[in-house]
Amino acid sequence: MNTYTLYLNSKRCIGCHGCVVHCKANKELPVGPILCEISHEPLKSVRGVPKTEFKFRSCYHCEDPFCVTICPTQAMKKREDGIVYVDVPKCIGCMACAGACPWGIPQHNPETNKAVKCDYCMDRLDAGLQPACVTKCTTHALKLVAMKEI
Amino acid sequence: MKKSVWSMCGMCTVRCPIRVEVEGNTVKWLEGNQHILKGALCAKGSAGPALVADKERPQQPLIRRGGRGAGRWEAVSWEFALDYIADKLKTIIERHGPEAIMASSRGGPFQDLVKAFTHAMGSPNYSNHDSACGRNVHHASISLFGLGRKGFIYDIKNAKHLVLFGRNILSSLRPAEVNQVMDMLDKGGKLTYVDVRQTLTGIKATNFFQVRPGTDYALALALIHEIIKAEGYDAEFVERYTTGFDELAYFVENYSAEWAAKECGIKAKDIHELVGQLIADRPKVIFHPGWMLSRYNDSFYASRALNCLNALMGNIEVEGGLVFAKGAGDCGGKGPRALNELSPKPTAKRADGVGDVYKQFEKGPGLFHLFYKAMATAKPYPIKGIICVRHDPFACFPDPQAQKEALDNCDLIVSVDTHYSEFGWYSDVILPESTYLERDSMIAQQKGMKPRLIMRNKAVEPQADTLDLYSIIKGLATRLGLDQYFPHNTMQELWAWQLEPTGFTLADFEKKGFVEYADKPVMFDREKLDGKFKTPSGKIEIISQKLDEWGFPSWKPYVSPPKPPKGQYRLVFGRSPLHSHSHTINNPLLNEMMPENTLWINTREAGKMGVSEGDFVDVISGDVTSVVTAKLTDFIHPEAVYTVHGFGRQIPLQTRAYHAGMSDQKLMKGQLQNMDPVGGGLNLCETFITVRKSSKNHQRKVEL
Ligand code: SF4
Ligand code: SF4
Ligand code: SF4
Ligand code: SF4
Numbered sequence: 083m084n085t086y087t088l089y090l091n092s093k094r095c096i097g098c099h100g101c102v103v104h105c106k107a108n109k110e111l112p113v114g115p116i117l118c119e120i121s122h123e124p125l126k127s128v129r130g131v132p133k134t135e136f137k138f139r140s141c142y143h144c145e146d147p148f149c150v151t152i153c154p155t156q157a158m159k160k161r162e163d164g165i166v167y168v169d170v171p172k173c174i175g176c177m178a179c180a181g182a183c184p185w186g187i188p189q190h191n192p193e194t195n196k197a198v199k200c201d202y203c204m205d206r207l208d209a210g211l212q213p214a215c216v217t218k219c220t221t222h223a224l225k226l227v228a229m230k231e232i
Numbered sequence: 233m234k235k236s237v238w239s240m241c242g243m244c245t246v247r248c249p250i251r252v253e254v255e256g257n258t259v260k261w262l263e264g265n266q267h268i269l270k271g272a273l274c275a276k277g278s279a280g281p282a283l284v285a286d287k288e289r290p291q292q293p294l295i296r297r298g299g300r301g302a303g304r305w306e307a308v309s310w311e312f313a314l315d316y317i318a319d320k321l322k323t324i325i326e327r328h329g330p331e332a333i334m335a336s337s338r339g340g341p342f343q344d345l346v347k348a349f350t351h352a353m354g355s356p357n358y359s360n361h362d363s364a365c366g367r368n369v370h371h372a373s374i375s376l377f378g379l380g381r382k383g384f385i386y387d388i389k390n391a392k393h394l395v396l397f398g399r400n401i402l403s404s405l406r407p408a409e410v411n412q413v414m415d416m417l418d419k420g421g422k423l424t425y426v427d428v429r430q431t432l433t434g435i436k437a438t439n440f441f442q443v444r445p446g447t448d449y450a451l452a453l454a455l456i457h458e459i460i461k462a463e464g465y466d467a468e469f470v471e472r473y474t475t476g477f478d479e480l481a482y483f484v485e486n487y488s489a490e491w492a493a494k495e496c497g498i499k500a501k502d503i504h505e506l507v508g509q510l511i512a513d514r515p516k517v518i519f520h521p522g523w524m525l526s527r528y529n530d531s532f533y534a535s536r537a538l539n540c541l542n543a544l545m546g547n548i549e550v551e552g553g554l555v556f557a558k559g560a561g562d563c564g565g566k567g568p569r570a571l572n573e574l575s576p577k578p579t580a581k582r583a584d585g586v587g588d589v590y591k592q593f594e595k596g597p598g599l600f601h602l603f604y605k606a607m608a609t610a611k612p613y614p615i616k617g618i619i620c621v622r623h624d625p626f627a628c629f630p631d632p633q634a635q636k637e638a639l640d641n642c643d644l645i646v647s648v649d650t651h652y653s654e655f656g657w658y659s660d661v662i663l664p665e666s667t668y669l670e671r672d673s674m675i676a677q678q679k680g681m682k683p684r685l686i687m688r689n690k691a692v693e694p695q696a697d698t699l700d701l702y703s704i705i706k707g708l709a710t711r712l713g714l715d716q717y718f719p720h721n722t723m724q725e726l727w728a729w730q731l732e733p734t735g736f737t738l739a740d741f742e743k744k745g746f747v748e749y750a751d752k753p754v755m756f757d758r759e760k761l762d763g764k765f766k767t768p769s770g771k772i773e774i775i776s777q778k779l780d781e782w783g784f785p786s787w788k789p790y791v792s793p794p795k796p797p798k799g800q801y802r803l804v805f806g807r808s809p810l811h812s813h814s815h816t817i818n819n820p821l822l823n824e825m826m827p828e829n830t831l832w833i834n835t836r837e838a839g840k841m842g843v844s845e846g847d848f849v850d851v852i853s854g855d856v857t858s859v860v861t862a863k864l865t866d867f868i869h870p871e872a873v874y875t876v877h878g879f880g881r882q883i884p885l886q887t888r889a890y891h892a893g894m895s896d897q898k899l900m901k902g903q904l905q906n907m908d909p910v911g912g913g914l915n916l917c918e919t920f921i922t923v924r925k926s927s928k929n930h931q932r933k934v935e936l
Binding site: 093094096097098099100102103104106107108112113114116125130131132133134217218219220221222223 | 261262263264270271272273274275276277278279281282402403405407410411414417418430432434435436437438439440502809810820821822823824825865866867
C-alpha cells in the first residue's frame with residue numbers, strides 16, 4: 083500500500099531547480115544521476131501574459147513496480163509503506179531496473195557503480211524529517227503527502 | 233559525532249542564514265535557518281559542499297611566473313606570498329604614497345575589513361562592484377528620500393500589488409523575498425511585470441508589459457502622469473512629506489498613457505487598466521526601484537520615477553509598503569564595532585574623483601571603473617597597486633581588454649578569492665580564501681523591521697591551503713607595521729570586541745544563529761516622519777536641492793532610445809536561478825544543471841537570419857566574436873537579444889566552464905566609461921551587436 087506521494091503546488095513553484103540540487107547534494111551524487119526533474123510546457127499567452135506551469139517528477143513508487151520484479155539480486159525493494167528503494171549492498175549495477183521502468187527512472191551512479199533512485203529520502207523520513215527536496219524547496223512548493231489508507 | 237553549526241551561505245551575496253550538519257570534517261547536510269527561512273535554500277546554496285570539494289579552485293597561494301594572463305603559476309607558501317605582496321606594497325608606498333594603492337571587495341555587510349585595511353595603509357581608495365550594479369538606484373533613492381537604496385525594506389508579503397520593472401525577482405532570487413512574493417500572490421495580490429522579455433517572474437504576473445528596450449522611464453513617467461491626472465495619489469501624504477509636486481505635475485504633462493504606449497510598444501488601454509488597479513490598491517502598492525539598474529542611459533531617472541511613484545502611493549511606513557530599515561539605534565540598542573573605527577581617516581582625495589570632481593556621488597565605495605582612468609592617465613595621481621577581494625572586475629565591468637590595458641600600469645595586482653576569477657588569472661598573486669563553509673566572518677548588523685546581528689561560523693576546517701580573510705589581512709598588516717589596527721589574534725577575540733557595546737555575547741547566538749534587537753517589527757509613527765528623510769529639506773524631494781546645486785535636473789526630459797541598425801541587436805543580460813553571476817559557472821553541480829548560456833532571439837528575427845533553434849550564431853562587437861547556441865522565443869522584443877551573464881570564461885584550470893557559452897561583458901567594447909553622469913551606474917545595455925548564423929553549423933561531417 084502506498085503511503086506517500088510528492089505534491090507540487092505549481093502556483094508557488096518558480097522553476098528554480100533547487101529541489102534537483104537539494105536531492106543530489108543530500109544523496110552525495112556525482113555529476114550524472116538526477117533523481118527528480120522539473121519541467122514545463124512552452125509558454126502560451128493567457129490574457130496577454132505568456133504563462134506556463136512547472137511539473138515535478140521523481141519515481142512514482144508504483145503499486146506493482148517492474149523494477150522490483152526484474153531485479154536479479156532483489157536489491158530493488160518495496161517497503162511496507164510503499165517506498166521503492168535500492169538495497170545498495172545487494173545492487174550489482176546491471177541497470178535492468180532502469181530498462182524495466184516505463185520511465186527509465188533508476189539512474190546509474192558512476193562513482194559506486196550501483197543504481198540510485200528517489201526513495202523519498204526514507205532515512206530522513208525514518209528520522210522524523212521530510213525529504214531533502216521538500217525541506218529545502220526555495221518556495222515551500224513541494225509537500226510530502228501521506229495518503230490515508232482506505 | 234555529528235555537530236550542527238549556524239552559519240551563512242556564501243554562494244551569492246544574499247547571504248542566507250543556514251544551519252550546517254557536519255560529521256568529521258565533511259558537510260553532511262545544510263539547510264536554510266528554520267527560524268528565518270523554514271529550511272528553504274536555492275540550488276546554489278545546496279551546491280556549496282561541491283565548491284568545498286572542488287579541486288578546480290586555487291589550492292594554495294600562487295605567484296605569477298610568466299606574463300600577465302599567461303597562466304604560469306608557482307605554488308608558494310603563505311609566508312612567501314604575504315612577504316612578496318608586503319614588499320611590493322612598501323615599494324609603492326615609498327615611491328607614490330599609500331594612495332597609489334586601491335582595494336575593493338564585495339559589497340554588503342562584510343566590507344569593513346578591506347575598507348579598514350585600505351584606510352590603515354593611508355589610502356582613501358576603497359571600492360566595490362556597485363557601479364556595475366546598484367549605484368543608479370542608490371543615488372536616485374538618496375536624491376529623493378535622503379536615504380540609500382537599503383534605507384527601506386519592502387513589505388512585499390502584505391502588499392496588494394507589486395510592480396517590477398526588469399527586476400526579475402524570482403530568478404535573481406533571494407529566498408526570503410521570493411517567499412514574500414509567493415505569499416502575496418497566494419493572498420490574491422497582483423504582480424505587474426515590465427521587461428523586454430518574458431521571465432520566470434513574468435509568468436506569474438497579473439499584468440505583463442513587454443516593452444521596447446530602454447523605454448522603462450517612458451512608462452514610469454506615463455504612470456505618474458495618469459495617476460496625477462486621475463487624482464489617484466495620496467494627496468495628504470504628498471502635501472505633508474514631499475516638495476516639488478507641482479513641478480513634477482507640470483513636467484509629466486505630455487507623458488500620457490497614449491504617448492507611452494507608442495513609445496514602449498504596448499497598449500494604452502492596458503496602461504489605463506493598470507493605473508486603475510494601482511489607485512484601488514494604494515497605499516499597499518510597491519514599485520520596486522530596481523536592483524541592478526546599470527542598464528540604460530536614463531536608468532537613474534527611471535529609478536527615481538519608480539521611487540517617486542512609491543511616494544505618490546503614500547506607501548511609506550505602511551504595512552505592505554516601503555518601511556524604513558531600522559537599526560540597533562531605533563530599538564534603543566547599539567550596533568557592533570567595526571574595524572574601520574580603529575583606522576585613521578585618510579586625508580588624500582580619492583583617485584576616482586568621487587566626492588571631489590564628482591560631488592554627486594556618495595563616497596563610500598566610489599566608482600570602480602573610474603580608477604581605470606586614474607591608472608591610465610596617472611591623474612589625479614597614479615594607481616600602482618590593486619587588491620580585489622572576492623570581486624572579479626573582468627566579470628562585472630565591460631570590456632576586460634580595456635581594463636587590462638589600464639591595469640598594465642600597475643606594479644602589483646592581487647586577487648583574493650575562493651575560486652579562480654578572470655581578474656585573478658591576470659593578476660600577479662592569487663591568494664586563495666577559504667570558502668564560506670571553511671571560514672569565520674565578522675559579525676554584521678542587518679537592518680530591517682527587526683534589526684539583527686548575523687554571523688558566519690566556520691563549519692569545516694579548510695580542505696586546501698587556504699586562509700580566512702581576517703588572517704590574510706592581518707598577515708599583510710603585520711608585515712606593513714600596521715598591526716595596531718588589527719589587534720585581535722583570533723576571530724573569537726574579534727567577535728567579543730565587536731559585540732562589547734551591543735550587550736550581546738556569543739552565547740546569545742547559540743539558540744537561533746542570530747540575535748534580534750526587537751521582538752516585534754518596529755514601525756515609526758507615520759504622522760511623525762518629519763526628519764526621517766535625510767534630504768536638505770527633511771522631506772521627500774521630488775525636486776532635489778542637491779541635484780539642483782550640482783547642476784543636474786531632477787527630471788530629465790525623455791529621449792527615445794535609438795533603434796539598432798539593421799542586422800544588429802541590443803544586448804541585454806540577466807541571471808538564472810542556477811548561477812551567481814560568474815562565481816558558480818564551474819561548480820560541478822550547478823554546471824551540470826546549466827553548463828552554458830544561449831542567445832535568446834526573437835523567433836521572427838531569427839527567421840530573417842535563417843537561424844533555427846539550437847543553431848550556432850556568431851555574436852560580434854568590434855574585434856570580439858563569440859559563438860553561442862541560439863534559443864528562439866516569441867517573448868523577447870525584436871530589438872533585443874538576451875543572454876545569462878557570467879559565462880564565456882577563459883580560465884583553462886576551470887575545465888567545466890572553460891569557453892562554455894558567451895560573455896556579455898566582453899562584447900561591450902568601448903563601454904567601460906559609459907557612465908550615467910548623475911547616477912554613476914554604467915550603461916550596460918547600451919551596446920548593439922551583430923548577430924549572424926555561424927559558419928560553425930557544419931553542413932557535412934566526414935569520418936574515415
Ligand atoms: S525548489 Fe521548489 S520552487 Fe524550485 S523548482 Fe523545485 S519545487 Fe519549484
Ligand atoms: S523506478 Fe520506475 S518502475 Fe520502479 S517504482 Fe519507480 S517509477 Fe515504478
Ligand atoms: S524524496 Fe529524496 S530522493 Fe526523492 S526526489 Fe526528493 S530528495 Fe530526491
Ligand atoms: S540565495 Fe541561494 S546562493 Fe544566495 S545566499 Fe541564499 S541560498 Fe545561498
